[in-house]
Amino acid sequence: MKSFEAICPVYNEEKTIPLFFERLQGVFDVLRTKYDCRLTFIDNGSTDKSQELVKELCAKYEWVSHIVMSRNFGYQSSIECGVRNSNADYTGFVDVDCEDPPEMFIEFMKHIESGYDVAYGERLDRPEPWVVKMLRKIFYRVTRATADERFILDMAEFSLMSRMVRDAICRDNNSFPFIRASIGRVGFDIKNVPYTRHKRIAGETHYNMRGMVIFAVAGILSSSTLWLRIPVYLFPIWFLISILGLVAFALTENELYYKLVATTGLMFIAFTLTGISLYLARVYKNGLGRPNYIVNVKKSTVRGRPVT
Numbered sequence: 543m544k545s546f547e548a549i550c551p552v553y554n555e556e557k558t559i560p561l562f563f564e565r566l567q568g569v570f571d572v573l574r575t576k577y578d579c580r581l582t583f584i585d586n587g588s589t590d591k592s593q594e595l596v597k598e599l600c601a602k603y604e605w606v607s608h609i610v611m612s613r614n615f616g617y618q619s620s621i622e623c624g625v626r627n628s629n630a631d632y633t634g635f636v637d638v639d640c641e642d643p644p645e646m647f648i649e650f651m652k653h654i655e656s657g658y659d660v661a662y663g664e665r666l667d668r669p670e671p672w673v674v675k676m677l678r679k680i681f682y683r684v685t686r687a688t689a690d691e692r693f694i695l696d697m698a699e700f701s702l703m704s705r706m707v708r709d710a711i712c713r714d715n716n717s718f719p720f721i722r723a724s725i726g727r728v729g730f731d732i733k734n735v736p737y738t739r740h741k742r743i744a745g746e747t748h749y750n751m752r753g754m755v756i757f758a759v760a761g762i763l764s765s766s767t768l769w770l771r772i773p774v775y776l777f778p779i780w781f782l783i784s785i786l787g788l789v790a791f792a793l794t795e796n797e798l799y800y801k802l803v804a805t806t807g808l809m810f811i812a813f814t815l816t817g818i819s820l821y822l823a824r825v826y827k828n829g830l831g832r833p834n835y836i837v838n839v840k841k842s843t844v845r846g847r848p849v850t
Contacts, residue, residue, distance in 0.1 A: 544577055615835040646737065699721050
């Protein structure tokens with residue numbers, strides 16, 4: 543019998559864990575006719591009762607595992623930890639707040655059985671202010687337009703993939719793991735499943751506007767080298783403006799043209815140096831080779847496999 547493992551990142555979710563677990567149990571009851579189903583919580587160093595609740599589940603159900611980080615390394619690092627530690631034939635990712643309904647795993651699995659390598663939830667809408675929705679839409683479309691390789695619109699980590707895809711993603715070594723971009727980059731046959739994101743079942747979100755901005759910038763830097771190439775594209779235009787400005791200054795001795803050349807030159811240099819600095823910082827962090835997460839083995843509960 544083939545195996546299916548659901549990876550669930552957790553950070554201070556004591557109110558949602560029991561509700562999520564009850565719903566996922568119903569999904570597993572359906573899938574267990576064909577698959578050996580498992581659940582692994584990836585805890586990002588929760589400070590509430592989340593770890594206690596998951597420990598109780600691990601003690602009661604042998605198919606539940608618990609990997610605890612040494613501190614909060616962030617959501618994407620949790621996903622990377624799940625990817626690297628899963629050993630199932632099929633690996634799925636779902637959030638504990640049930641904004642992405644776990645019941646969709648049943649539909650995902652049908653598409654996998656029909657021959658697809660990845661099935662993912664395509665977020666058509668979500669219960670949040672229209673301004674945030676608009677910013678998300680802009681982010682996805684800017685990222686796709688500037689990406690060096692394939693980037694899938696309106697896709698998050700809520701997905702189900704085969705072992706072959708998971709192994710391909712594990713070959714990535716990036717100081718900022720951006721799993722949704724990695725899924726698009728490695729290719730394979732991908733199926734979208736449109737849906738409307740739900741409201742949180744309980745608790746409060748830990749994701750704010752600052753986090754969104756940091757994630758967006760880091761995601762674009764991980765997916766695209768456009769910022770490094772823009773100065774090359776703009777250089778002929780800037781050179782032409784400079785020549786015309788200097789010629790006009792020589793003919794009229796109007797300092798306005800000279801100031802135009804100087805200003806555009808400084809702006810061009812500043813833009814170029816900013817882009818180089820951002821990418822150089824990323825290259826530096828990648829070069830250090832530090833792990834994106836560290837597992838607290840003492841607090842983790844994992845059966846029958848090593849934890850890395």
